[in-house]
Each structure stands twice: as structure tokens, then as C-alpha cells.
Amino acid sequence: MKVEIVPCLADNYAYILVDESQPQAIIVDPSEPRPILEAITRLGVEPVAILCTHHHADHIGGLPDLLNRFPKIRVLGHPQDRSRIMGLSEGVAHQELVQIGDMSINALYTPGHTLTAITWLVDGCAFTGDTLFVAGCGKVLEGTPEQLYASLNEVIGSLQGDTRIYCGHEYTSKNLKFALRVEPDNKAASIKLQDVLMLRFADTPTVPTTLSDERRYNVFLRCGERAVLETAKREGCKGLDPVSVFTWLRIRKDHFRPSEVGRGRS
Numbered sequence: 001m002k003v004e005i006v007p008c009l010a011d012n013y014a015y016i017l018v019d020e021s022q023p024q025a026i027i028v029d030p031s032e033p034r035p036i037l038e039a040i041t042r043l044g045v046e047p048v049a050i051l052c053t054h055h056h057a058d059h060i061g062g063l064p065d066l067l068n069r070f071p072k073i074r075v076l077g078h079p080q081d082r083s084r085i086m087g088l089s090e091g092v093a094h095q096e097l098v099q100i101g102d103m104s105i106n107a108l109y110t111p112g113h114t115l116t117a118i119t120w121l122v123d124g125c126a127f128t129g130d131t132l133f134v135a136g137c138g139k140v141l142e143g144t145p146e147q148l149y150a151s152l153n154e155v156i157g158s159l160q161g162d163t164r165i166y167c168g169h170e171y172t173s174k175n176l177k178f179a180l181r182v183e184p185d186n187k188a189a190s191i192k193l194q195d196v197l198m199l200r201f202a203d204t205p206t207v208p209t210t211l212s213d214e215r216r217y218n219v220f221l222r223c224g225e226r227a228v229l230e231t232a233k234r235e236g237c238k239g240l241d242p243v244s245v246f247t248w249l250r251i252r253k254d255h256f257r258p259s260e261v262g263r264g265r266s
């Protein structure tokens with residue numbers, strides 16, 4: 001399987017998964033129609049299905065045009081999103097396997113950002129939408145911090161370390177600046193930030209990463225690490241169990257400004 005990254009809107013990523021044995025493709029999170037239709041034409045593939053990680057407009061905005069252009073296309077998502085995702089034709093259950101051509105797709109329910117968020121697992125790749133970002137995670141908008149903690153650390157956290165992570169937004173450099181605010185001595189985070197700044201300077205996406213890399217610098221997967229606990233304690237986090245630390249980190253991130261990093265230096 002080949003994964004084509006399709007930058008959309010200001011900082012979204014849609015993806016086109018190309019089945020290399022036949023000219024079929026699956027679209028993940030069609031944010032807007034034009035870049036996706038262009039990529040489909042360039043690749044010379046026939047889209048047969050759309051996987052929706054969640055119902056937010058910046059992830060499904062391309063649906064009306066795609067449904068119009070490909071009326072038989074299958075649209076997969078959470079069964080409770082029938083009223084929120086246009087054209088949803090197949091509601092899938094947690095851990096349900098769906099076969100599309102030669103591609104086996106596994107749906108993992110990962111609530112927190114929304115109650116009906118899904119991480120799609122295809123051929124060793126996890127399409128996490130706004131649940132797990134490179135070096136960060138989505139905001140808790142519908143669910144609870146407990147749910148998002150479990151989605152990240154237990155559901156996605158149980159996947160193999162070499163799982164490639166493809167997320168819904170290019171938020172990586174800001175996320176790493178926050179990670180370094182929490183763990184100033186995390187070498188993996190500072191090396192990663194240098195790499196990411198170079199990539200972004202060249203307008204190159206920072207996806208995919210791997211889950212094992214994320215465990216080294218993504219603070220939302222590091223709630224039990226000593227350095228994270230020390231910062232949490234120093235900054236007044238009540239309770240140092242992983243869920244309390246996660247909840248504190250998520251609120252702290254909501255108020256974070258990258259200019260906080262490196263204060264005192266020129």
C-alpha cells in the first residue's frame with residue numbers, strides 16, 4: 001500500500017491509500033475536494049471508499065463533491081455519526097475488520113476529541129485524525145480527559161511500536177515546543193524539533209512518525225515519566241497519577257504560547 005499525503009486547507013492532511021495491485025484507492029478525511037480530486041487524477045486511481053476519523057468540517061468538507069463525482073463510493077465512520085457525516089454508508093464497530101480490495105481496514109474507537117472518533121488501522125499505518133498528533137494530541141471537545149487518555153495510551157498505545165502514525169494536522173513544531181516546555185532536557189524532543197523546523201522550512205510534511213518515536217517525545221504518552229511528573233508537580237498539578245497528569249497537560253497545552261519556550265535566552 002502506498003500512502004499519498006494530500007495537504008488541505010491551512011494545515012490539514014487528507015490521505016489517499018493506493019492499493020498497488022489494482023488502480024483502487026481509499027481516501028482518509030477529505031477536508032476539501034480540489035486537492036483530493038487533483039491527486040486522484042494525478043495518481044490515476046479510482047476511489048472506492050472514504051474513511052472518516054470524525055465529523056468535524058475540516059475533515060469531511062470534501063464529501064459532497066466526492067459523493068457527487070463518485071456516487072457509489074463507500075463512506076465508513078462511526079454508526080452514531082449518521083446525522084453528522086454526509087453519505088455515511090457503513091457504520092463500523094470497534095475493532096471491526098473491513099476488507100476493501102486487497103486492503104484490510106481495522107477501526108479502533110478512540111473517543112476524547114469527539115465521542116465518535118475513530119483511528120483507522122491499515123497495513124501497519126494508523127490514521128489518527130485529531131486524536132494523536134505528531135508530538136501532541138487533540139483537544140478534549142466532546143469526551144473526557146479520561147477517555148482521551150485511554151484512547152491514546154491504551155487503544156493506540158497497544159499497537160506495535162513500528163506502526164506509522166498519520167495524523168490530521170501539521171501541528172508538530174508547536175507541539176514539540178510545548179513538549180520542551182514540559183521536558184526541557186528531553187534530547188529526543190530537541191533533536192526532533194530541529195528536524196521538524198528543517199522539514200517545515202522546505203514545506204515538507206512531518207508525517208508519518210512511528211509510535212515508538214512518539215513515546216520518546218510526545219508528553220501525552222509520557223504521563224508517568226519522572227521529568228513530566230516533576231514539571232506537573234512544580235506547576236501545581238493536583239494528583240500525580242497518569243490521568244491527573246494527562247488532564248493537567250491537556251489544559252496547560254490549551255493555554256500554551258510557543259514564545260514561552262526559551263525565555264531568558266535571546
Ligand code: ZN
Pocket residue numbers: 054056113130
Ligand atoms: Zn477535529
Ligand code: FE
Pocket residue numbers: 056058059130168169
Ligand atoms: Fe481537525
